[in-house]
Amino acid sequence: MTYRTLLGALAGAVLLGTFAANANAAEFMVVDDTIPASLTGKAGDPAAGKKTAINKKKGNCLACHVMPIPEEQFHGNIGPNLGEVGNTMSAAEMRIRLADPKLINPGTIMPAFLKPGTTRVLKKFEGKAILTPQEVEDVIAYLLTLKGDLPQ
Amino acid sequence: MRYKQIMMTAAGFLGIAIIVAACAQRGIPTGGDLKSGYFYSMPETQAMQWDTEANDWADFDNPGFIWVDQGAEQWDTINGEEGKSCAECHGEASSMAGVSTTYPKYNAEDGKLRALQDQITDCLVNRMKAEITKDWKWEGDLMLGMTAFVKLQSRGMPINVAIDGDAAPFYEEGKTFYNTRRGALDMSCANCHVDYPGSWARADLISNGLPNGYPTFRLKWQKFGSLHRRISGCNKNIRAEPYGRGSDEYTNLELYLASRANGVASEAPGVRR
Numbered sequence: 001m002t003y004r005t006l007l008g009a010l011a012g013a014v015l016l017g018t019f020a021a022n023a024n025a026a027e028f029m030v031v032d033d034t035i036p037a038s039l040t041g042k043a044g045d046p047a048a049g050k051k052t053a054i055n056k057k058k059g060n061c062l063a064c065h066v067m068p069i070p071e072e073q074f075h076g077n078i079g080p081n082l083g084e085v086g087n088t089m090s091a092a093e094m095r096i097r098l099a100d101p102k103l104i105n106p107g108t109i110m111p112a113f114l115k116p117g118t119t120r121v122l123k124k125f126e127g128k129a130i131l132t133p134q135e136v137e138d139v140i141a142y143l144l145t146l147k148g149d150l151p152q
Numbered sequence: 153m154r155y156k157q158i159m160m161t162a163a164g165f166l167g168i169a170i171i172v173a174a175c176a177q178r179g180i181p182t183g184g185d186l187k188s189g190y191f192y193s194m195p196e197t198q199a200m201q202w203d204t205e206a207n208d209w210a211d212f213d214n215p216g217f218i219w220v221d222q223g224a225e226q227w228d229t230i231n232g233e234e235g236k237s238c239a240e241c242h243g244e245a246s247s248m249a250g251v252s253t254t255y256p257k258y259n260a261e262d263g264k265l266r267a268l269q270d271q272i273t274d275c276l277v278n279r280m281k282a283e284i285t286k287d288w289k290w291e292g293d294l295m296l297g298m299t300a301f302v303k304l305q306s307r308g309m310p311i312n313v314a315i316d317g318d319a320a321p322f323y324e325e326g327k328t329f330y331n332t333r334r335g336a337l338d339m340s341c342a343n344c345h346v347d348y349p350g351s352w353a354r355a356d357l358i359s360n361g362l363p364n365g366y367p368t369f370r371l372k373w374q375k376f377g378s379l380h381r382r383i384s385g386c387n388k389n390i391r392a393e394p395y396g397r398g399s400d401e402y403t404n405l406e407l408y409l410a411s412r413a414n415g416v417a418s419e420a421p422g423v424r425r
Contacts, residue, residue, distance in 0.1 A: 063353050074355035078348050109343040117336040120393045125336040 026099065026114040026133045033104045034092035039114075039133035044141025052135045052142075059131065059139055064110070068150035075152075079110065084148035094140045098131075188416050189424055192349070192359035197371065200423040209307070216300060216369040216421030219293060219376040223301030226294055232282030238298075241279065248305040250312075253418050256407040258318040265322040267403045268299050269378070290397040296376050300367045303420035311364055311413040319407065326408030329401060335392030341405075356425070362413040363406060365422025372425060379406055 028035045038044075053059040054072060061067060064078040085094070096103060100112040113131040121127075131139070190198060203210040211217055227238045227245050242248065255268040266274070269290055276282040287294040315323040330341045344353070345361035352358070366379035373381075380402045384394035395401040 074352070076351070076353045078351045078353060078358075109339060109347060111337040111339070117334070117338045117391070119332065119334040119338070120387075121334075121336050122388065122391045122393055125391045128336070130336060 026129065026136075028095070028099055028114070030096060030103060031092075033096060034090070035095035035099060036092040038137060039095070039099070040137050042134065042137065044134075044137035044139070046138070046142040046145050049135075049138035049140065049142030052131065052139050058135065059113070061139075066152060068146060068152040070151050081152075082143065082146055083150070083152055084146060086144045086146040087148060089143075091140050091144060094143055095136065098136045098139060186360040186362060186412055186416065188362055188364050188413075188419060189359045190365065190419060190422065192357045193423075193425060197423055197425055200369075201365075201419065214369065214421060214423055216367070216376050216423065219297040219367070220300045220304055220421050221297070222294060223297030223299070226298055227301065232276065232280035234279065234281045236280050238275070241275075245301065245305055248302050250306055250309055252303040252306045252420075253309050253312045254314065256313065256322070256403055256410065258314070258322065260318070265319065265400070265403050265407060267398070267406055268302060269295055269398060270403070272298055272302070291378055291381060293376075296367045296378060299378070300376070300421040303367075303418060306418045307420065308417050310415045311410055311418055313407060313410040313414060315407065315411045322404045323407055323411060325401075326404035326406070326411075329405045330408050335387065335390035337390040337392075339390045341386070360412065361409065362416055363409040364413045364416050365419040365424060367420055368422035368424045370424050376421070379409075 026039055028039060029037060050069070053061040053067070054069060056063075061082070062069065062072055062075045064076040066075040066077055066081040066083065068083050069075075089097075097110070099114040101108050101110045102112060111130060113136055114129045114133065116127050116129050117125070190201060198204075199210060200213050200215070201210055202208075203213070224245070230237045230240075239245075252268050255271070256265050257271075258264075259266045259271075264270075272295065273284065273288070276284060276288060282288075285294075286292055289295060313319075333340045333343070341361060344358050348358050349360045350358065363379045366382065367376055368379075368382075369376050370382070378397060380397035380399075383402055383405060384397065387394040
């Protein structure tokens with residue numbers, strides 16, 4: 001009885017600790033170099049995703065990618081052009097590339113949007129991922145609409 | 153689609169190739185595969201540093217000379233309890249030709265790596281017994297001006313830092329810093345400046361990250377500034393805690409950057425975007 005209570009309390013404390021440590025790190029299941037399941041269970045909003053993609057303090061995708069967003073000047077070309085990414089990649093493939101691309105390409109320059117940095121992170125960003133899981137789902141919903149038929 | 157991207161990259165590399173060829177013709181050392189930030193600058197920025205029509209440095213258009221002139225004035229100014237000026241010991245400033253290209257440099261007296269600023273500070277404090285006022289701090293106007301004035305005496309000469317012997321451990325530290333991912337974006341210096349020079353990050357053409365133009369007049373700052381200030385900005389861009397200007401970490405990194413620039417002409421005072 002006492003043992004059980006003690007064990008239970010201990011297990012509870014450990015669990016709580018784990019959750020606390022990962023409060024900002026999203027949990028996801030990787031299957032064959034993809035993350036098939038939605039991170040939130042809520043459908044992504046493509047319009048919100050486009051805004052997150054453009055926002056320099058959020059996705060800042062245009063820093064490295066050409067996208068069909070002609071109203072924004074100066075797109076980077078470090079990463080691939082995303083104009084047809086909705087034809088070439090599934091949501092599950094996009095999700096792992098946004099959540100933690102180093103899981104499939106350890107040398108990539110692309111940041112992990114759902115994994116906080118670990119080395120000399122600026123105080124105000126410590127323990128924080130760049131995007132929330134819902135923001136990632138929104139960006140995926142937007143990227144899925146890019147079928148190569150929009151001007152860029 | 154892809155066409156636009158390929159053309160952007162091609163235009164970038166073609167521009168660099170043309171200017172490198174032109175410089176080689178004029179006998180300005182361009183080094184090996186790695187090129188000065190000058191070659192990754194827009195023509196308007198380049199024109200503030202080099203006058204292609206006159207085939208000479210554009211010192212009249214280079215705002216860095218506002219600081220260099222202050223440095224030149226200080227060279228002959230008596231400062232400190234010893235009643236000495238720089239000229240008292242060193243004579244004409246031209247005697248400094250070929251000195252700055254070997255910095256950062258190991259100093260046997262204190263067993264530390266010294267940036268040129270550290271050497272100037274040592275002269276001020278120990279030989280001249282002068283006070284380090286705000287203007288003589290790392291990012292102060294007189295320190296920037298004196299550093300650039302001394303470097304001006306070596307302008308056009310190849311960077312030539314030692315990385316062996318006593319300098320080796322400092323070089324290794326700098327190299328490790330360069331290749332370590334850091335910040336919320338988890339990027340290393342090498343992720344951009346080794347893997348993607350010639351590519352665009354929005355409106356910025358990524359360079360080889362060489363230090364040969366510093367101190368530089370940076371258009372974004374509208375001010376003359378040190379290499380360590382620039383590195384600090386890089387660190388903050390990737391959301392990493394910067395180190396202090398003049399810190400051991402940045403001086404070690406400066407040695408590593410300078411070693412990448414070995415053979416490339418010293419351009420300080422430079423002009424950069």
